[in-house]
Amino acid sequence: MPGYKSIDRIRTVTASTFDRLVLKGEGPIVVEFMSYGCAHCGVLEPDLQQVAEMVEPTEKIFRVNIAVDQELAESYEIQGTPTLIMFLDGAVVGRDEGPTPDVSNILAVVKEPYAL
Amino acid sequence: MQIKDKSAPVLLFNDECGVCRSIANWVTKQAQAGSSATSIVVRPIGQDPDELRSLNQGLNIWEAYATIHLLMPDGSMKLGGEAVAEVLRNLPGTEWFASTFAISVFGIRPFQAALNLAYAILADVRPVFGCESCGTPSWWVRPIRGAVKWTRTVFGGSHRSSPSRHFTSLPVKGRSPLARPI
Numbered sequence: 001m002p003g004y005k006s007i008d009r010i011r012t013v014t015a016s017t018f019d020r021l022v023l024k025g026e027g028p029i030v031v032e033f034m035s036y037g038c039a040h041c042g043v044l045e046p047d048l049q050q051v052a053e054m055v056e057p058t059e060k061i062f063r064v065n066i067a068v069d070q071e072l073a074e075s076y077e078i079q080g081t082p083t084l085i086m087f088l089d090g091a092v093v094g095r096d097e098g099p100t101p102d103v104s105n106i107l108a109v110v111k112e113p114y115a116l
Numbered sequence: 117m118q119i120k121d122k123s124a125p126v127l128l129f130n131d132e133c134g135v136c137r138s139i140a141n142w143v144t145k146q147a148q149a150g151s152s153a154t155s156i157v158v159r160p161i162g163q164d165p166d167e168l169r170s171l172n173q174g175l176n177i178w179e180a181y182a183t184i185h186l187l188m189p190d191g192s193m194k195l196g197g198e199a200v201a202e203v204l205r206n207l208p209g210t211e212w213f214a215s216t217f218a219i220s221v222f223g224i225r226p227f228q229a230a231l232n233l234a235y236a237i238l239a240d241v242r243p244v245f246g247c248e249s250c251g252t253p254s255w256w257v258r259p260i261r262g263a264v265k266w267t268r269t270v271f272g273g274s275h276r277s278s279p280s281r282h283f284t285s286l287p288v289k290g291r292s293p294l295a296r297p298i
Contacts, residue, residue: 100280
Protein backbone atom coordinates (compact mmCIF):
# COMPACT_ATOMS: atom_id res chain seq x y z
CA MET A 1 0.00 0.00 0.00
CA PRO A 2 1.38 3.41 -0.90
CA GLY A 3 2.68 5.50 1.98
CA TYR A 4 0.09 8.20 2.48
CA LYS A 5 1.34 10.99 4.69
CA SER A 6 -0.81 12.86 7.12
CA ILE A 7 0.34 16.25 5.79
CA ASP A 8 -1.64 17.16 2.71
CA ARG A 9 0.37 19.55 0.52
CA ILE A 10 -2.23 19.57 -2.21
CA ARG A 11 -5.10 21.91 -1.51
CA THR A 12 -8.56 21.03 -2.76
CA VAL A 13 -10.27 23.63 -4.92
CA THR A 14 -13.98 23.60 -5.56
CA ALA A 15 -16.25 25.28 -8.08
CA SER A 16 -16.58 28.22 -5.72
CA THR A 17 -12.83 28.69 -5.20
CA PHE A 18 -11.52 27.62 -8.61
CA ASP A 19 -11.86 31.04 -10.18
CA ARG A 20 -10.05 32.85 -7.37
CA LEU A 21 -7.30 30.32 -6.73
CA VAL A 22 -6.61 28.98 -10.22
CA LEU A 23 -7.92 31.26 -12.94
CA LYS A 24 -6.93 34.43 -11.12
CA GLY A 25 -3.88 32.84 -9.55
CA GLU A 26 -0.47 34.11 -10.49
CA GLY A 27 2.32 31.99 -11.91
CA PRO A 28 2.36 28.28 -12.63
CA ILE A 29 -0.48 26.28 -11.12
CA VAL A 30 -1.13 22.57 -11.60
CA VAL A 31 -4.59 21.13 -11.06
CA GLU A 32 -5.13 17.42 -10.60
CA PHE A 33 -8.60 16.26 -11.54
CA MET A 34 -9.17 13.16 -9.46
CA SER A 35 -11.55 11.24 -7.26
CA TYR A 36 -10.77 9.38 -4.07
CA GLY A 37 -12.35 6.21 -5.44
CA CYS A 38 -9.92 6.15 -8.37
CA ALA A 39 -7.19 3.65 -7.61
CA HIS A 40 -4.81 5.22 -10.11
CA CYS A 41 -5.20 8.55 -8.29
CA GLY A 42 -4.39 6.76 -5.05
CA VAL A 43 -1.20 5.34 -6.54
CA LEU A 44 -0.22 8.77 -7.86
CA GLU A 45 -0.98 10.56 -4.59
CA PRO A 46 2.26 9.95 -2.60
CA ASP A 47 4.42 10.92 -5.59
CA LEU A 48 2.33 13.99 -6.30
CA GLN A 49 2.61 15.04 -2.65
CA GLN A 50 6.37 14.71 -2.92
CA VAL A 51 6.42 16.75 -6.11
CA ALA A 52 4.22 19.39 -4.49
CA GLU A 53 6.80 19.68 -1.71
CA MET A 54 9.62 19.95 -4.26
CA VAL A 55 8.07 22.66 -6.43
CA GLU A 56 6.55 24.89 -3.77
CA PRO A 57 6.46 27.86 -3.43
CA THR A 58 7.27 28.47 -7.12
CA GLU A 59 4.51 26.22 -8.32
CA LYS A 60 1.22 25.38 -6.66
CA ILE A 61 -0.60 22.09 -7.02
CA PHE A 62 -4.33 21.86 -6.41
CA ARG A 63 -6.83 19.07 -6.75
CA VAL A 64 -10.38 19.04 -8.04
CA ASN A 65 -12.49 16.12 -6.90
CA ILE A 66 -14.59 15.37 -9.97
CA ALA A 67 -17.02 13.30 -7.94
CA VAL A 68 -17.95 16.51 -6.15
CA ASP A 69 -17.31 19.15 -8.81
CA GLN A 70 -18.64 17.50 -11.93
CA GLU A 71 -19.27 20.78 -13.74
CA LEU A 72 -15.61 21.72 -13.49
CA ALA A 73 -14.71 18.32 -14.93
CA GLU A 74 -17.14 18.85 -17.77
CA SER A 75 -15.85 22.31 -18.53
CA TYR A 76 -12.29 21.00 -18.85
CA GLU A 77 -13.47 17.92 -20.78
CA ILE A 78 -12.05 15.48 -18.29
CA GLN A 79 -12.20 12.01 -19.83
CA GLY A 80 -10.90 10.18 -16.78
CA THR A 81 -8.69 10.39 -13.75
CA PRO A 82 -6.07 11.38 -12.84
CA THR A 83 -5.72 14.25 -15.29
CA LEU A 84 -3.23 17.04 -14.66
CA ILE A 85 -3.88 20.43 -16.21
CA MET A 86 -1.19 23.07 -16.05
CA PHE A 87 -2.17 26.75 -15.86
CA LEU A 88 0.02 29.81 -16.23
CA ASP A 89 -1.53 33.05 -15.04
CA GLY A 90 -4.95 31.48 -15.46
CA ALA A 91 -4.46 30.08 -18.98
CA VAL A 92 -4.16 26.38 -19.75
CA VAL A 93 -0.66 25.60 -21.00
CA GLY A 94 -0.44 21.84 -20.62
CA ARG A 95 -2.30 18.65 -19.91
CA ASP A 96 -1.41 15.06 -19.02
CA GLU A 97 -3.78 12.12 -18.63
CA GLY A 98 -2.74 9.22 -16.44
CA PRO A 99 0.87 10.17 -15.74
CA THR A 100 3.15 7.33 -14.76
CA PRO A 101 3.32 7.34 -10.96
CA ASP A 102 6.95 8.19 -10.52
CA VAL A 103 8.36 11.30 -8.87
CA SER A 104 10.80 12.18 -11.65
CA ASN A 105 8.15 11.66 -14.32
CA ILE A 106 5.55 13.75 -12.51
CA LEU A 107 8.11 16.44 -11.84
CA ALA A 108 8.89 16.55 -15.56
CA VAL A 109 5.19 16.67 -16.41
CA VAL A 110 4.44 19.59 -14.10
CA LYS A 111 7.60 21.49 -15.09
CA GLU A 112 7.59 20.93 -18.83
CA PRO A 113 4.87 23.44 -19.82
CA TYR A 114 6.73 26.21 -18.01
CA ALA A 115 10.16 25.47 -19.43
CA LEU A 116 11.55 28.30 -21.49
CA MET B 117 -22.78 11.52 7.77
CA GLN B 118 -23.42 10.72 11.40
CA ILE B 119 -23.40 7.21 12.67
CA LYS B 120 -26.49 6.75 14.83
CA ASP B 121 -25.58 3.45 16.45
CA LYS B 122 -22.13 3.92 17.91
CA SER B 123 -22.20 0.49 19.56
CA ALA B 124 -22.15 -1.30 16.22
CA PRO B 125 -19.16 -1.78 13.94
CA VAL B 126 -19.14 0.43 10.86
CA LEU B 127 -18.38 -1.17 7.52
CA LEU B 128 -17.02 1.28 4.96
CA PHE B 129 -17.48 0.38 1.33
CA ASN B 130 -16.44 1.76 -2.04
CA ASP B 131 -19.61 3.19 -3.54
CA GLU B 132 -17.95 3.48 -6.95
CA CYS B 133 -17.36 -0.26 -7.20
CA GLY B 134 -20.18 -2.56 -8.32
CA VAL B 135 -18.79 -5.61 -6.51
CA CYS B 136 -18.39 -3.60 -3.29
CA ARG B 137 -21.94 -2.22 -3.55
CA SER B 138 -23.34 -5.73 -4.01
CA ILE B 139 -21.49 -6.99 -0.95
CA ALA B 140 -22.56 -3.94 1.07
CA ASN B 141 -26.19 -4.52 0.07
CA TRP B 142 -25.94 -8.15 1.14
CA VAL B 143 -24.43 -7.20 4.49
CA THR B 144 -27.13 -4.57 5.04
CA LYS B 145 -29.89 -7.09 4.36
CA GLN B 146 -28.31 -9.67 6.62
CA ALA B 147 -27.77 -7.14 9.39
CA GLN B 148 -31.40 -6.06 9.22
CA ALA B 149 -32.71 -9.62 9.02
CA GLY B 150 -31.87 -10.53 12.58
CA SER B 151 -32.67 -8.88 15.85
CA SER B 152 -29.15 -9.24 17.14
CA ALA B 153 -27.82 -6.23 19.01
CA THR B 154 -24.47 -6.64 17.28
CA SER B 155 -25.60 -5.56 13.84
CA ILE B 156 -23.42 -3.62 11.44
CA VAL B 157 -23.73 -0.10 10.15
CA VAL B 158 -22.88 0.01 6.45
CA ARG B 159 -21.91 3.31 4.87
CA PRO B 160 -20.11 4.48 1.74
CA ILE B 161 -16.64 5.94 2.16
CA GLY B 162 -17.72 9.13 0.45
CA GLN B 163 -15.55 11.97 -0.82
CA ASP B 164 -14.71 13.96 2.29
CA PRO B 165 -11.40 13.02 3.97
CA ASP B 166 -12.14 15.21 7.01
CA GLU B 167 -15.57 13.72 7.55
CA LEU B 168 -14.08 10.25 7.34
CA ARG B 169 -11.35 11.17 9.82
CA SER B 170 -14.05 12.30 12.23
CA LEU B 171 -15.09 8.65 12.48
CA ASN B 172 -11.56 7.58 13.35
CA GLN B 173 -8.48 9.79 13.50
CA GLY B 174 -6.33 7.06 11.97
CA LEU B 175 -8.56 6.67 8.96
CA ASN B 176 -7.09 7.74 5.63
CA ILE B 177 -9.53 8.04 2.73
CA TRP B 178 -7.07 6.62 0.19
CA GLU B 179 -6.45 3.59 2.35
CA ALA B 180 -10.18 3.20 2.94
CA TYR B 181 -10.72 2.92 -0.81
CA ALA B 182 -7.79 0.54 -1.22
CA THR B 183 -8.82 -2.00 1.43
CA ILE B 184 -12.04 -2.86 3.22
CA HIS B 185 -12.20 -1.18 6.63
CA LEU B 186 -14.36 -2.07 9.60
CA LEU B 187 -14.46 0.52 12.37
CA MET B 188 -14.94 -1.11 15.74
CA PRO B 189 -16.85 0.55 18.57
CA ASP B 190 -13.70 0.54 20.73
CA GLY B 191 -11.92 2.78 18.20
CA SER B 192 -9.85 0.08 16.58
CA MET B 193 -10.02 -0.82 12.89
CA LYS B 194 -9.99 -4.16 11.16
CA LEU B 195 -8.78 -4.39 7.57
CA GLY B 196 -8.99 -6.86 4.71
CA GLY B 197 -9.71 -10.47 5.60
CA GLU B 198 -9.81 -9.62 9.30
CA ALA B 199 -12.61 -7.15 8.58
CA VAL B 200 -14.53 -9.73 6.56
CA ALA B 201 -14.25 -12.24 9.42
CA GLU B 202 -15.49 -9.66 11.91
CA VAL B 203 -18.42 -8.75 9.65
CA LEU B 204 -19.44 -12.40 9.41
CA ARG B 205 -19.00 -12.74 13.17
CA ASN B 206 -21.46 -9.89 13.70
CA LEU B 207 -24.13 -11.02 11.27
CA PRO B 208 -26.91 -13.30 12.44
CA GLY B 209 -26.69 -16.51 10.45
CA THR B 210 -22.98 -16.44 9.75
CA GLU B 211 -21.77 -16.20 13.32
CA TRP B 212 -21.26 -19.98 13.55
CA PHE B 213 -19.30 -20.01 10.31
CA ALA B 214 -17.14 -17.07 11.36
CA SER B 215 -16.09 -18.87 14.52
CA THR B 216 -13.85 -21.08 12.35
CA PHE B 217 -11.64 -18.10 11.57
CA ALA B 218 -10.53 -17.99 15.19
CA ILE B 219 -9.31 -21.60 15.19
CA SER B 220 -5.58 -21.60 15.77
CA VAL B 221 -3.19 -24.45 15.05
CA PHE B 222 0.32 -23.95 16.42
CA GLY B 223 -0.24 -20.21 16.43
CA ILE B 224 -1.50 -20.13 12.86
CA ARG B 225 -5.13 -19.53 11.95
CA PRO B 226 -5.52 -21.55 8.74
CA PHE B 227 -9.11 -20.53 8.00
CA GLN B 228 -8.31 -16.87 8.57
CA ALA B 229 -5.28 -17.22 6.29
CA ALA B 230 -7.54 -18.73 3.61
CA LEU B 231 -10.00 -15.87 4.06
CA ASN B 232 -7.20 -13.31 3.76
CA LEU B 233 -6.16 -14.96 0.49
CA ALA B 234 -9.76 -15.02 -0.76
CA TYR B 235 -10.12 -11.34 0.04
CA ALA B 236 -6.88 -10.53 -1.79
CA ILE B 237 -8.14 -12.44 -4.86
CA LEU B 238 -11.51 -10.67 -4.72
CA ALA B 239 -9.79 -7.30 -4.46
CA ASP B 240 -7.69 -8.17 -7.51
CA VAL B 241 -10.60 -9.29 -9.70
CA ARG B 242 -12.84 -6.31 -8.90
CA PRO B 243 -11.79 -4.48 -12.08
CA VAL B 244 -13.07 -7.41 -14.12
CA PHE B 245 -16.51 -7.19 -12.56
CA GLY B 246 -17.28 -3.58 -13.27
CA CYS B 247 -14.98 -1.57 -11.04
CA GLU B 248 -13.26 0.65 -13.60
CA SER B 249 -11.92 2.85 -10.83
CA CYS B 250 -10.25 -0.04 -8.99
CA GLY B 251 -6.99 0.43 -10.82
CA THR B 252 -4.67 -1.64 -12.93
CA PRO B 253 -5.39 -5.33 -12.36
CA SER B 254 -2.65 -7.65 -11.18
CA TRP B 255 -0.78 -9.56 -13.87
CA TRP B 256 -2.79 -12.72 -13.39
CA VAL B 257 -6.11 -10.89 -13.84
CA ARG B 258 -5.11 -9.03 -17.03
CA PRO B 259 -5.92 -11.82 -19.52
CA ILE B 260 -9.38 -12.22 -17.96
CA ARG B 261 -9.97 -8.49 -18.06
CA GLY B 262 -8.75 -8.32 -21.64
CA ALA B 263 -11.21 -11.02 -22.64
CA VAL B 264 -14.08 -9.26 -20.87
CA LYS B 265 -13.21 -5.93 -22.50
CA TRP B 266 -12.96 -7.57 -25.91
CA THR B 267 -16.39 -9.14 -25.41
CA ARG B 268 -17.84 -5.78 -24.39
CA THR B 269 -16.33 -4.12 -27.44
CA VAL B 270 -17.69 -6.78 -29.79
CA PHE B 271 -21.15 -6.79 -28.23
CA GLY B 272 -21.42 -3.06 -27.65
CA GLY B 273 -19.35 -1.67 -24.85
CA SER B 274 -19.66 1.84 -23.46
CA HIS B 275 -16.06 2.54 -22.46
CA ARG B 276 -13.35 4.05 -24.59
CA SER B 277 -9.86 2.68 -24.33
CA SER B 278 -7.54 4.44 -21.90
CA PRO B 279 -4.65 6.50 -23.27
CA SER B 280 -2.51 5.32 -20.38
CA ARG B 281 -2.48 2.28 -18.16
CA HIS B 282 -2.48 4.66 -15.20
CA PHE B 283 -5.71 6.30 -16.23
CA THR B 284 -9.28 5.52 -15.25
CA SER B 285 -11.51 6.39 -18.18
CA LEU B 286 -14.89 7.76 -17.31
CA PRO B 287 -17.88 6.22 -19.05
CA VAL B 288 -18.70 7.88 -22.36
CA LYS B 289 -22.25 8.47 -21.20
CA GLY B 290 -22.56 10.15 -17.82
CA ARG B 291 -18.94 10.89 -17.12
CA SER B 292 -19.53 11.36 -13.45
CA PRO B 293 -17.86 8.57 -11.48
CA LEU B 294 -21.05 8.54 -9.46
CA ALA B 295 -23.09 7.56 -12.49
CA ARG B 296 -24.46 4.09 -11.98
CA PRO B 297 -24.77 1.46 -14.66
CA ILE B 298 -28.36 0.32 -15.12
